[in-house]
Amino acid sequence: MRRNPVLTVLHRLAIGLYIAFALFPLYWLLKVSVTPNDLLYSEGVRLWPSRTSFEHYAFVIANSEFPRFFLNSFIVSGSTAVIVTIVAAVAGYALSRFAFRGKYWITALMLLTQMFPLVMLIAPMFKILSPLGLTNSLTGLIVVYTAFNVPFATFLMQSFFDGIPRDLEEAAMIDGATRFVAFRQIILPLTLPGIAATLGFVFTAAWSELLFALMLISGNAAATFPVGLLSFVSKFSVDFGQMMAAGILALIPAALFFLLIQRYLVQGLTAGAVKG
Amino acid sequence: MTAFVASRRRPFLQRLADASEPWLYTAPALILIVAVMLVPLVLGVSYAFRDIKLLNPFGGGFVGLKHFEALATDQAFRTALVNTLWWTGASVLIQFVFGLILALLLNQPFRGRAIAQALCFLPWAVPSFLTGLDWAWLFNPVIGPLPHWFVALGLMETPQSILSDPDLAMWGPIAANVWWGIPFFAITLLAALQAIPKDLYEAAAIDGAGPIERFRSITLPFLAPTIAITILLRTVWISNFADLIVVMTNGGPADRTQIVASYIFTTAFRRLDFGYASAIALVLLVLLLAYSMLIVLLRQSLLKRG
Structure with missing residues (x-):
């Protein structure tokens, strides 16, 4: 034209x-x-x-608690991303390959979790985690973030598995492999880009989460980056240079993961177009 | 199919193993969702009828509908309801319009499109708390350029933050939300645009249809289902999205930017009144369910007529 x-x-x-x-x-x-x-x-x-x-960066890295917040956030987001991806890969595979009674209900349950206001879980979650010693703990945050991200990641992984022909593992199973061996040795390696995309999505989501972290974490020892940055803002609200240097540091991991996944954005967001 | 035939001859245990296989694969996901989302959800619903304050260890008794009676006369809650409509409506509408324009622009092939697309979508990767802080700083007259630009344009008399102006404050979080959320609409609509068969446009061009006619009779009908589902889901999602407001204004000044979701958070987090927070949350849940039902019914009646 x-x-x-x-x-x-x-x-x-x-x-x-x-x-x-x-x-x-x-x-x-x-x-x-x-x-x-x-x-x-x-x-x-x-x-x-x-x-x-670069004085603000030097100060933030050398004299503030931001390195610890950064490390905490990295531990939480990294662990969440790995656990969610494993759980979601297995569940997404089942939704993609098996026709079984209950599949409809599992899908409906997962869609439902994307619709209701997560903010309404904040109070009961605190009450449940507190006696277990999981408030003020990175483990508690990992458990919560893992559950929140599993439904979306499962839909995402399911869409990647749907794109791989079934003949591949059926051939392996005829040759005597169990389904799980076929899944692990043949299908998973083919889904590596999908796994990378899921890791990226979940890492970014956990890295950004604010409200549950604010509620569940008090004090600096287990503070994630958003909690630390907000308490810094309310305490030293005139140190704009330092706050923005810290902000740029918080942006780096998210931007790196974005570059990793942006090729899959169109596919990923349409697969589970339920969550930002 | 061969597997199915073979399974009939297999012993009972083998059949049981086959039938339970999908459940084994989905069990970890299901256990997590039930334990960490459904159980707190049910517990939260029960809190709505109990007196639960974090600082009062002797509370916890059932109080019936007391919280809901308080809600009925709570002026802050009424303000939050109106603000939620305003926040959600303006955010979704502006995000959708610019998201659609951006998707149409990016759907044209041009050199450097991959890089342009990555840059256009970058705001989506920025953590929401940082988006909120960044925009609060942009609106700050000391450190940000926007108030000075508004003065230069004659929109404002002296540089000041719109976030502290009760009449304008809501536009702050809305601006941040629009910046952050346009990529989501653009990505979804771009995927739908790329799925439209190209030969349709060629055939229409041969038949003499102009660009506006082609957009109206090919692009829009193809996009309509995606537009409908995206707007529905985003409406629910944005009405629950409290991060930007909590970070930028904390609901202030004088509750003028408080939405229901941020009101729930503030009640639980600052006032530590879990019972009342859960009652508000239950009302929000019912309203969202009613909205979703309404959309489903509307869709069905439209389908019947069509």
């Missing part, structure tokens, strides 16, 4: 405008994080400070 050059220019312009809109808030975060304190107020609305420094 021939294209009207005016339309082409308008199209590129619109894309460029949207990219500017999408990146500007992140750019501003970066800009303030490298602005030295003495220029922070005098050059408030300049697009780039006349002098840059």
Whole structure:
């Protein structure tokens, strides 16, 4: 099809405008994080400070509790991602390959968990976890996040398994392998991209979770990054440079995982278009 | 099929093992969902009828409908209901319109499309607490550019944060939510656009249909089911989405940005009144169920007529 050059220019312009809109808030975060304190107020609305420094990053890494928050968040998100992916791979495989009574109800149950307000679980969850010693503990957060992410991850894995022909494991089973051996040795290696995408989605979701972490964690020892950053904001609300440096540090893992999964975004979000 | 025929001749234990196999695979997921989501859900419903305050160890007795009677006269709750409609309606509508435009723009092939797409979708990867903080800083007159731009445009007399202005405060979280949520709509709609057969457009072009006509009679009908389901799900999701409000305004000033979900969180987290928080949560659950039922009924009556 021939294209009207005016339309082409308008199209590129619109894309460029949207990219500017999408990146500007992140750019501003970066800009303030490298602005030295003495220029922070005098050059408030300049697009780039006349002098840059990494003093805020140095302070945040050396003198604050952020390294610990970072490590806590990493332990929680990493463990959650690994456990959820294993559980969801197995369950997603069953939903993709078996026709069994109860499959409809399992799917309905999982869809239901995506519809009701999770915020209503905050109070009872605290009451349940508290006598078990799982409040103020990373283990408690891992258990909660794992359960929250399993339904979506299961739908995601199911959609990846649906894309692999059944003949493969049927051939292996005719050759005498059990179904589980066929699943582990033939199907799983073929789903590696799907597994990577699921790991990325779940890691990002756990890394971002705020409300349950606020309720279940008090004190710095087990604080995840969002909890630590918010308490830092309410205590030292004038240290904008340090807060934004910490914000940029929190963004890095999420952005890395995003780059890892963004090729699968379109497939993944349509598979389980139920959750952000 | 061969497996099925063979199974008839197999001994009972073997058949039992076959029948339980899918349950073995799904058991870990089911146990987690039941133990960590359904059990607290049921417990939460029971809290709505009990006096449970974290700081009162002698509480816990049943109080019947006391919480709901209090809710009926709770002005903050009424404000939160109205705010929820406003927050959800504005967020979903703006996200949808710009998400659709972005999806249409990205659906055209051009050089560098992969990179452009990754950059456009990047906000979606930003953690919600950071999105909230970032936008609160952008609206901050000391550190952010937006108030100064508003003054330059003549929209504001002196640079100040809209987050502390009772009449404008809700636009702060809505702006952050729009920035963060457009990619979700764009991704979903882009996937639907790419599934439309290309030859339909070619055939329509040969028949002399212009771009607007092609959009109206091919693109929109193909997108309609995706649009409907995405809007339905996002409406429910956004009405429950309290992170941005908790981070940016904490419901203030004077409850002007409090939505029901953030009110539940504040009641449980700051006032530590678990009974009352659960009662509000139960009302929210019933409202969301009613909304979903309404949509299902609407869809069925539309299908019957069509």
